[in-house]
Amino acid sequence: MIIRDNPHSLRLFFIIRGSVLPLIYLRIIFITLLGAGVAGAEHFYPEAFPDFTLAPVALFGVALSLFLGFRNNASYDRWWEGRKQWGKLIVASRSLSRQMISYVDSKQPEGAETQKYVINLVIAFSHALRHQLRKSDPWPDIEPYVAQKDMQYLRDAQSLTDGILRLIAIRLGECRRQNSLSDFLMLKMDEHMTAMADVQASCERIQNTPLPFAYMLLVQRTAYLYCFILPFGIVASQGLMTPLFSAIIAYTFFGLDALSEELEEPFGVSANDLPLHAMSRTIEINLLDILGEKPLPEPIQAHHHRLE
Template identity: 40%
Template structure:
């Protein structure tokens, strides 16, 4: 995710990185060339004048506003719900660690608490890897005891298995008589929350906005943009290419942004920085049990959190 300080209003007009412009540049150039040709031939096509004016575009505008507005809102809701789920992951991880410290009598530095905290951290990394379809092995080996790491690697739903392990850790404490059922239920409540986070992320990752919407919106936007110069050429002459590209830029750019944030768990410029959140979880949880966090590799680009 691109994280930049808001700059001066004037300089912001010429930003290149972090804007969607590099992505859609070729399409805008195509639009510019087409509309220049149309101006050159004055809207004629082999001696046939295309009799178009801006009115029908006003009418289509209504449908466009509904499609774009809807798809934009729906996509941003997915993005923001994804962010909320990962924020809740940070919250519940901390709550679980606090419970391990205060509902039990275990000291912060004891092996049991460290093992528990590492399980919770591994859970976050495992979820990240599942959502991004990347290999969880290095993180699991770094954080878990070797045999557990091996078991978890074999299963399909890794975060769920880790959740189960956290549950068994709590169960053992109960069996040893260190906590009673009420404390166990308090842990269990937060495990339910984590289960909810996994399910929520899987839902967003697995169920896109109905495909038909994307097709319909996509088509409307492009037909609109490539018919527009015919509608404008009679009234604004050689300004047609400039205005067409301006209108086209706004619609095509929105279509492109929306397609990106619709799937918020990927690695595109506007996707959620899952890796950074995992590192924050690791740092925060280790701080709670008075341990140093490992040194994380620096960001690939200064303004880009992955």
């Protein structure tokens, strides 16, 4: 995710990092060259170009703008839903850890070990979920927080995140059977575990249910078709300025299309995707602080205005 102060209006024209220009500049160049070719041909052979009215091009542009607007809104809704779910995970992780420290007596036999065991597993859950969503190797990040006796159990689990939640539930169940937790406290802690499972399921729903392919295909085809016919529609009125207007409109439509594609998959590693690494590190720092561990890991910092 791009993190930066609002730049001066003049600098906006020169910012490349975080924009979609690197993804679409070849298409813009092609449309600009097409516009230049059409403008040159019309300048030297005006009789070959009938005097088109701008009305059909304008109506086509309005329709395309509506399509792109709907798709952009749908993609942003997915991005924002992903961010809200990770916000819920931060709240549930802090709340469960706070209750472990507050209500499990560290002076009782195995009380302090139980606190550390559960809170470490909560940290491991956040890292495991991040790696699951990004399809990367989770073990280097979670091994420091998982007991050696549980490693094989988690490696055999079909879902690593679900396996971690089961280990937490098993340990809390043992506490209840030993009367270390009351039924009421057990119920409240289970609510936080359920919230964590709900975040996992919601993120999986977003990741595994993309926008309908036919809708995406319709928008992209229409955007390409419009930008291809645009120079022919405006050359009679714009003349040698046709390449400039063609480039601006191509940047707008192709840019919205490319941005929608990035936002549609909010858990990736593109410049505008969610900073899952930074959020999982925030959970790690907060929970280790609850345990009283020192020194704490450093927060993830933005590198060249990009937070991962």
